[in-house]
Amino acid sequence: MARRLALIPMDDHDLVVERPQGLYCPAGDFYIDPWQPVDRAVITHAHADHARRGHGHYLATPQSAGVLRARLGDDIVLQTLAYGDTLEHHGVRVSLHPAGHVLGSAQVRLQHGGRVWVVSGDYWISGHDGEHNATCAPFEPLRCDCFISESTFGLAVYRWPRQAEVFADIDAWWRGNAEAGRASLLMGYSFGKAQRLLAGVDASIGPIVVHGAVDAINAAYRAAGVALPATQHAEALKGKAELNRALIVAPPSVKGSPWLKRFGNYRNAFASGWMQLRGARRRGAYDRGFVLSDHADWPGLQRAIRATGAERVIVTHGYEAVMVRWLREQGLDAGAFRTEYGDERIEAAAESEVSS
Template sequence: MDRAQATAAAARDLVVERPQGLYCPPGDFYIDPWQPVERAVITHAHADHARRGHARYLASAEGEGVLRARMGADIELQALHWGEVVEHRGVCISLHPAGHVLGSAQVRLEHTGQVWVVSGDYWLSGHEAEANPTCTPFEPVRCDCFITESTFGLPIYRWQPQAALFAEINAWWADNAAAGRASVLMGYAFGKAQRLLAGVDAAIGPIVVHGAVEPLNAAYRAAGVALPPTHRVTELPKEALRRALVLAPPSVAGSPWLRRFGEASDAFASGWMALRGARRRRGVDRGFVLSDHADWPGLQRAIAATGAPRVIVTHGYEAVMVRWLQEQGCQAGAFRTEYGDEAIEAEASGMEEGTADGRDPGEAAR
């Protein structure tokens, strides 16, 4: 392709980079913009993808409750069911499950014979029979261009089967409960906490959640996701707290709120726990490798399933993924975005939904 042909092809791109975020020129709207815009299509309600201040929002019906809980109940929101198509300025828009968190969507765009898919964040296991039980599983969408995340886009990231992981978590909790100490498990309040709740054995003991977690639990339950009973710290006697599993955002580390549990074992749940030294840097007793993003085999599976001859990589190990794609004969490039990773989201959760000292929001108000 010569320069003139490349310029003409670029002019037909359905998604381009702008200072405000990823922009669809023919449709005049943005996808997960990081600056306020008139029309925003939102893939999911994590803070790095869903920002306040947009005039109009479009998102999945499955994630409406979570998005309103985080952006405000009064936002102007159009909610689409999976596969439902709306047309705006000649661009056909539909949303398809991403399997990342409740309501997470891939955005399918069709215009003048082209089909592009913006994945947002997604979870697809390298183990074919597995799915995230707290949201609709990832759905491959055939397209001409696939815009993929690459948070864990290195071959070292390979998640173990979920059954094996939760067996480890349950054994850790049971051992602590038998010794009379609480098990404090830290992870992002939206998505990670609910994934943990859905996987642990609630028969081991009571489950206590931080005030940043419980509103999200309510949104998941309202959407029909089965979660075990949970308690606030003030609802249980001290004896019960010594057998409890405590789910909280990372901001509680070293806080007065955490000291209520007395002797406790702490752990952190994140895909970054796959890195040697990550647990030590976090200063926790245990690290459990659990992510709501696709691992290296999952990314490969997802990209292959789209059949896309062109792939654009965002946030994560873009250079590695682009090089690998080009070696496979794919036309590949990268977009620079302001989307964060699990660690950044986890740190943000405590400040956004809790308080700086780890107290429940309700406690801080008293």
Template sequence: MADLVVQRPEGLWCPPGDFYIDPWRPVARAVITHAHADHARVGNGHYLAAAPSEGVLRSRLGAIDLQTLAYGEAAVHHGVRISLHPAGHVLGSAQVRLEHGGQVWVASGDYKVAPDRTCDPFEPVACDVFITESTFGLPIYRWRPDDELFADLNGWWGRNAAAGQASVLACYSFGKAQRILSGIDPTIGPVIVHGAVRPLNDAYRAAGVALPDTRLVTEVGDRAELRRALVLCPPSAVASTWLRRFGETSTAFASGWMQLRGARRRGGYDRGFVLSDHADWPGLLSAIGATGAHRIIVTHGSVPVMVRYLQDQGLQAEGFDTEYGDDVVEADAAAGNGEAGPDGPAAEAGPGGAAGEGGAGA
């Protein structure tokens, strides 16, 4: 029986449907799992994505021919039944379910199984073949509960505010920044965002996600407020002249990579908060198991380790070579208000030079 998804130079191709999933080269028809730059790129003729992702996709890609489906809604193209199901990664993220010729395949894109106030929760989808990421596919990666993490983050901010230091938290502008905003205590002080973060916040609010009030630094006239502020910005802004406006600061980076000893030190941050928009090791295994799939295809991250582990569990497992996360720069759209200053769109590079976790949205 022929495979429903195969590798091509343009990306992951569905032969009977003649469309691609998250292609990295321009194609006529693309199904997009989410709006991070290593999965959603300009130049495709037609885009299909989950309805909640529309605002972010249009903000990032501009004028595109975009068709959307509600989660669980199906469309049939060349005999392939396509439906999109929540991936729990970021706003609008989706798993792509394909049904054709008696087979069901699911391409997960990026996903996480932990709760997140800013997006629909991950939905296990039964299938014969499951295409999974493995960005954090090593047993060392195990995330703390959000209530513990945000208590730690709010405590750091509160101590800095009492000492008259701005708390500068580097994070990816799409997904991570909004998740942080949803969990902080805004009574501690003002919340300031980099110009690259604002349009993404607007898209989240337009989609009905509740976020606290935020301002740009240019909208704050009282310097005393800056010294109590939590500042969310892309990692590149921490090394730019933009940061000088805040005076004395304490800096931190929010990323799953902060689980690695030495990652914070190499980045030059005062603190590291282990916060990821990807599944940890237990999350990956639970998601894979919940599908009931007998065949697993691993796309990016710790591919050999995950493949070997799954094979040892008696599953048919293999890897696909993709360009997801392979030194892709997650470039934020400039806000157009001068906030980004001479730095322009902020390139979001994680430890080791990779942009984000698995390329984006760490």
């Protein structure tokens, strides 16, 4: 990954600055997705690197509430704000808007003193026209003066194929395995990716088994009205023949675990944007890699940034140096924040807390 840039100089009137605890709004005296405990935190979404324990007060979308409470505890002080609604805190108008990443994911719009800043959180917008993530509200472009954007896949090599092509490949792989009497283990993170996989596959091919970590999140999606196919636990399947036709959706942490022994002869695959690179597939020792990400690719990042009309862009986690260089070539005022987002080990640890 590209070397992180030095801190960019901050203006006294900036609506968001970098502090050791996280991204801070001085005018409103609150943080956005802080990585250390703070009094007031606005949370863009419930992935573990953005939503952490220990804050005094949380603000997030209603759609995020179920997953946040499941992961952080029922006793958190959580206030919800519907997409597009506004609240004012110390003179700063705050609103949350769809990010297209996972259920309840939001961009944070801040308005104060005649200026508008938007913090993207993680987001997905397709580089192809007419595509949306079927499991959450689509990314909403927001006009602003300054856009704080992620850049997880901020390299030109990352260009996602059309979703229909990816799901056709997954279905063909599953169908081929079923005809050969082999189960199909399809791995993806339990929150967001697993539900997107479930919503996109052809459920008529065979039974669908889910790991306990996936099942727990599925409940929140179904409660929010997201259509998912019927799923079951492995113990519910009747006989080896049925098991050998199954699609097993599980987090990558199950790889090499005793949980998989019950499936006998199976083939495995991993669904991720990182599967764009053959080296990543080879190092992971996956039988197949499917390129499916919940983050914007290079064309998607460019599309999102241009749609904001922002003259200033601050890049967070990912390939910051490459993205900042490209932004400056476009004539924009660009720099980077150092953050603690994007560490997939944090999300894996959150998944491991849910028993199988």
